[in-house]
Amino acid sequence: MTDQARTGSYGSSYGSSYDTNMNMNMNNNPAPSRQTIKFLTAATIGITLLLLSGLILTGTVIGLIIATPLLVLFSPILVPAAIILSLAAGGFMFSGGCGVAAVAALSWIYNYVSGKYPAGYDTLDYARGMIADKARDVKERAKDYGNYAQGRAQEATHGSTY
Known part of the structure; x- marks a missing residue:
């Protein structure tokens, strides 16, 4: 058109x-129309990638066939070694992650205390206000309950003396 x-x-x-x-x-x-060129390009790339994936699959299977006897022969050594290496690597990753989290938290706290207002400071201030309100409510309820309990105790002691 x-x-x-x-x-x-x-x-x-x-x-x-x-x-x-x-x-x-x-x-x-x-x-040739654009659709024809697009189709030919996509088909060429698709066929090339399909051939490459087939070659990689063939190489993987051949490598596995060659390596299977060695893996079976050395499995009493390789399995515990792999378990130990994976646990050690996991430990180092966890330790490093905790260190990075600690540095990030300390940096955030420093910025907050120095007045630079890092991301999320408004949420912290809101939470602090909510906690203070709840603490005030709990204090008032405890005071009311203490007065109520004291009144009941006085009624109980005065009721038994009469």
Whole structure:
């Protein structure tokens, strides 16, 4: 559709005479459409990747066939060694992660205390306010309950003396 010349209601063409000449040249030598080029490119890449994956699979199977007797022969040594190495690597990763988290937390605390207001400071201030409100409520309830218990105790002691 893009190869056809556009015409208005009176038959005049949109654009200049260059556009008309360009469209005539395109009609004389039809070029492959974009969809055909896209399809051919995708098919070429797909077939190449499929062949490469087949070669890699074949190489993996051959390597596994060659290595299987060695793995079976050395498995009493390799399995415990792999377990120990994986535990050691996991320990180092966990230790390093804890160290990074500690440095990040200390940096955040330093920025907060120095007044630089790091990300999340507003949430911390909101939580602090909520905790203070709840503590005040608990204090008032405890005071009310203490007064109530004291009144009940006095009623109980005065009721037994009469």
